[in-house]
Amino acid sequence: MSKEFFGGAEIDIDIKAKVIYESDKDDIINQYIIFCKVYNEQIKLHGMTKQAVTETICICKDRNILREYLESREKEVVTIMMSLFDEEQIMKSFVRSEKYDLAREKAALMLRKGKITVDEISEYFPELLESDIQELEAEFVPLA
Numbered sequence: 001m002s003k004e005f006f007g008g009a010e011i012d013i014d015i016k017a018k019v020i021y022e023s024d025k026d027d028i029i030n031q032y033i034i035f036c037k038v039y040n041e042q043i044k045l046h047g048m049t050k051q052a053v054t055e056t057i058c059i060c061k062d063r064n065i066l067r068e069y070l071e072s073r074e075k076e077v078v079t080i081m082m083s084l085f086d087e088e089q090i091m092k093s094f095v096r097s098e099k100y101d102l103a104r105e106k107a108a109l110m111l112r113k114g115k116i117t118v119d120e121i122s123e124y125f126p127e128l129l130e131s132d133i134q135e136l137e138a139e140f141v142p143l144a
Contacts, residue, residue: 038063
């Protein structure tokens, strides 16, 4: 139980989460859980590829997991799952870009304040490229 304030008054809030596990039941939820497990196994084997998706579908159809749905909508499932890969890759790329920009900004700030030398940049900011370090050096180290 947690306490929250609402309109100046303290109220108690109960939060419950229901976790769904694989079971012996042959219902749609259990089949979907098994499908996801197979999918995760195939990603470990083949990476985020179309082969992982098609192998997942093939295995599940063979095991009679979501068989009717997969047989009638296989192309649609492949398309949707591949678009999820694309979205995940875009998000990962964005996060990497944000981390990279932040590292460059921090390196520049530390150089400006004299906290590190140009030679130490790669040690403290290994994600920066040599070309970045050269640009920072040109920007912050005066010519002799």
